Amino acid sequence: MVSPNKPGLPTFHHLNDSQSQRILWFLEELGIEYNLVCHTRVEGRAPPELKNVHFMGKAPVLVTPDNVPIAESSAILGYLIDAYDKDGRFAAQDKVRDESLSSFAGSTIGTIGMIELIFDIVAGRSPWPLSILLGGVKSNVHKSFTGPEYATQFQYLEKELTDDWFNGKNLGRSDVMLSWPMDFLAAKKYVDFEKYPKIFQWRKRIQERDAWKSAMEKGNGYNLAEM
Amino acid sequence: MVSPNKPGLPTFHHLNDSQSQRILWFLEELGIEYNLVCHTRVEGRAPPELKNVHFMGKAPVLVTPDNVPIAESSAILGYLIDAYDKDGRFAAQDKVRDESLSSFAGSTIGTIGMIELIFDIVAGRSPWPLSILLGGVKSNVHKSFTGPEYATQFQYLEKELTDDWFNGKNLGRSDVMLSWPMDFLAAKKYVDFEKYPKIFQWRKRIQERDAWKSAMEKGNGYNLAEM
Numbered sequence: 037m038v039s040p041n042k043p044g045l046p047t048f049h050h051l052n053d054s055q056s057q058r059i060l061w062f063l064e065e066l067g068i069e070y071n072l073v074c075h076t077r078v079e080g081r082a083p084p085e086l087k088n089v090h091f092m093g094k095a096p097v098l099v100t101p102d103n104v105p106i107a108e109s110s111a112i113l114g115y116l117i118d119a120y121d122k123d124g125r126f127a128a129q130d131k132v133r134d135e136s137l138s139s140f141a142g143s144t145i146g147t148i149g150m151i152e153l154i155f156d157i158v159a160g161r162s163p164w165p166l167s168i169l170l171g172g173v174k175s176n177v178h179k180s181f182t183g184p185e186y187a188t189q190f191q192y193l194e195k196e197l198t199d200d201w202f203n204g205k206n207l208g209r210s211d212v213m214l215s216w217p218m219d220f221l222a223a224k225k226y227v228d229f230e231k232y233p234k235i236f237q238w239r240k241r242i243q244e245r246d247a248w249k250s251a252m253e254k255g256n257g258y259n260l261a262e263m
Numbered sequence: 264m265v266s267p268n269k270p271g272l273p274t275f276h277h278l279n280d281s282q283s284q285r286i287l288w289f290l291e292e293l294g295i296e297y298n299l300v301c302h303t304r305v306e307g308r309a310p311p312e313l314k315n316v317h318f319m320g321k322a323p324v325l326v327t328p329d330n331v332p333i334a335e336s337s338a339i340l341g342y343l344i345d346a347y348d349k350d351g352r353f354a355a356q357d358k359v360r361d362e363s364l365s366s367f368a369g370s371t372i373g374t375i376g377m378i379e380l381i382f383d384i385v386a387g388r389s390p391w392p393l394s395i396l397l398g399g400v401k402s403n404v405h406k407s408f409t410g411p412e413y414a415t416q417f418q419y420l421e422k423e424l425t426d427d428w429f430n431g432k433n434l435g436r437s438d439v440m441l442s443w444p445m446d447f448l449a450a451k452k453y454v455d456f457e458k459y460p461k462i463f464q465w466r467k468r469i470q471e472r473d474a475w476k477s478a479m480e481k482g483n484g485y486n487l488a489e490m
Contacts, residue, residue, distance in 0.1 A: 091419045092371075104359065108370075111362035118358075131345075132331065135338035143335075143369040144319075150374045151381050154408075158400055166396060173385055173397065181381075192318045 046116075047071040049089050049097040051082055052257040055216040056096030059112055060255050062212045064247035068120050074256040080263070109216070110138045113209045129204035137202050137210035140189075145217040148185050152178065152226050153263070186221075190232050197234045200241065215242055223260035273343075274298040276316050276324040278309055279484040282443040283323030286339055287482050289439045291474035295347050301483040307490070336443070337365045340436045356431035364429050364437035367416075372444040375412050379405065379453050380490070413448075417459050424461045427468065442469055450487035 041047065048063060048070050050056045054077075063070055075083050075095060087093040090105040098112045099105045100119075106112045117126050128134035155174035159167050193214070196202060202210045218239055221227045229236050242248055252258060268274065275290060275297050277283045281304075290297050302310050302322060314320040317332040325339045326332045327346075333339045344353050355361035382401035386394050420441070423429060429437045445466055448454045456463050469475055479485060 091422065092415060106359055106363060108363045108366035110366045111359055114362050115359050132333055132338055132342050135341050136333060136335045139335035139337045139366075139369055142366055143373055146370055147374050147377045151378060154378050154404065158404060162400070166400070169393060169396060170400065173389070173393070177381065177385060188319060195318065 041071050042069070044101050045070050046101060046119075047073060047099040049073045049075060049086065049095050049099070050255055051075045051086070051095030052077055052255065053259050053263060054082075054095055055109060055220075057219075057251065057255055057258045058212050058216045059096040059098065059109060061215070061242075061248050061251040062113060062116060062126075064251045064254070065126070065207065065212075065245075066116060066120050067247075072254060076256060108142075110142055110209065110213055113138075113212055117209060125206060126203075126208050127206075128208055128210075129206070134203065134208060134210050137196070138213040141210065141213035141217055145189055145214075145221075148182050148189070149217060149220055149224070149226060152182055153224070156224075182226075186227050190227060190235065194232045194234050197238060201238070211238075211242070215239075219258075220260050220263075224263070268298050269296070271328050272297050273328060273346075274300060274326040276300045276302060276313065276322050276326070277482055278302045278313070278322035279304055279482065280486050280490060281309075281322055282336060282447075284446075284478065284482055284485045285439050285443045286323040286325065286336060288442070288469075288475050288478040289340060289343060289353075291478045291481070292353070292434065292439075292472070293343060293347050294474075299481060303483060335369075337369055337436065337440055340365075340439055344436060352433060353430075353435050354433075355435055355437075356433070361430065361435060361437050364423070365440040368437065368440035368444055372416055372441075372448075375409050375416070376444060376447055376451070376453060379409055380451070383451075409453075413454050417454060417462065421459045421461050424465060428465070438465075438469070442466075446485075447487050447490075451490070 048059065050060050050072060052074070075086055077083065082094050084093070086095060086097070089099065090097045090107045092107055094107060096109060096112060097105050097107050098115065100115065106115055121127065152174065155170060155177065159170035159174065162170055199205055201207050202214060218235065222229055222239070229239070275286065277287050277299060279301070287299075302313055304310065309321050311320070313322060313324070316326065317324045317334045319334055321334060323336060323339060324332050324334050325342065327342065333342055348354065379401065382397060382404065386397035386401065389397055426432055428434050429441060445462065449456055449466070456466070
């Protein structure tokens with residue numbers, strides 16, 4: 037599970053079927069050397085050993101060569117760009133836009149997805165007839181709240197995608213940040229991506245990249261449908 | 264509702280009883296001139312006129328003097344610090360830490376709070392006996408998921424607070440970002456703050472600041488208990 041631990045390199049702690057896949061992808065985009073530790077979920081949750089890496093016990097965690105563990109995805113990406121993107125291939129084309137879209141990906145979209153997921157999980161674990169009732173409640177929440185929220189968010193993102201990437205001509209932090217909620221929402225079928233052709237094509241562009249493909253090979257699975 | 268709109272100044276769109284209170288507070292901390300527009304919730308939601316300010320139709324929104332609307336709190340704060348904190352009073356003491364804690368405040372904590380809130384809202388609007396059943400489901404979700412998550416998050420933050428502020432000796436973006444989830448969780452009584460003495464004192468320090476007090480006077484209410 038642990039790759040040879042070379043000193044002087046960042047060490048990346050990855051978890052299967054999780055948002056840390058996007059960081060693994062970005063490490064491959066950078067083309068730098070790093071140590072990779074793949075962790076595996078236990079009963080659907082992060083394994084206890086991750087507590088030894090960062091207090092929160094979650095993935096992703098990037099441990100810098102100076103032994104600082106960074107646990108928030110946007111902070112990890114910011115660090116990696118500052119420290120390793122010396123020729124500015126992934127530089128923010130517009131700093132405010134980059135911060136806005138990265139924050140949007142981490143908070144606004146994620147929250148709505150979590151609400152639907154919790155209802156699904158709770159309904160799945162509840163005995164009949166509570167499971168049926170909760171399914172009905174989720175439908176109502178979707179109709180009156182999460183559904184319209186998704187529509188607004190996706191219309192907004194569709195409008196913002198005026199070039200190949202959210203960052204502009206070149207892939208940037210906001211694209212990497214947005215890839216996770218998109219993959220999650222697509223896998224769970226919470227949103228109909230056919231309605232948003234620019235986002236649909238953007239996702240295809242990501243999946244066709246060599247770095248994406250090699251991250252999929254190096255990780256230990258990315259099946260979000262069963263989360 | 265609209266204060267005199269002076270050109271050349273940023274314009275802040277504020278919403279009562281919401282997270283935009285923290286941005287209003289920070290504008291007061293900066294001590295700069297700005298135009299203030301106070302919006303009022305309609306049936307608990309953001310009013311439709313906010314759609315004219317930013318596509319997402321939410322608050323906070325800061326419109327820069329160049330007419331760029333910024334809607335994500337961490338991006339607004341980042342912009343304000345870059346543009347107006349010329350003597351570095353609120354500068355990040357450690358960039359990675361600032362990004363980590365700001366992201367943590369915007370995503371990790373917020374998500375858990377939203378889950379509890381949705382269950383409360385849905386239970387409150389459901390007829391008997393569904394309201395009782397949903398109350399029971401929420402108790403179970405709290406016991407098995409959100410409660411332990413809060414405990415880990417608060418232990419983590421308590422541990423991180425080694426100085427007066429999360430940013431270090433001086434107040435910074437991460438403190439402002441964290442103030443909202445803390446106010447929300449305290450008002451809703453989702454977390455027992457007596458258990459976390461350092462966070463408790465940190466909240467008191469905020470509420471004793473002149474800028475906090477004047478932001479409370481300039482806003483149009485900050486009652487989160489009834490959200």
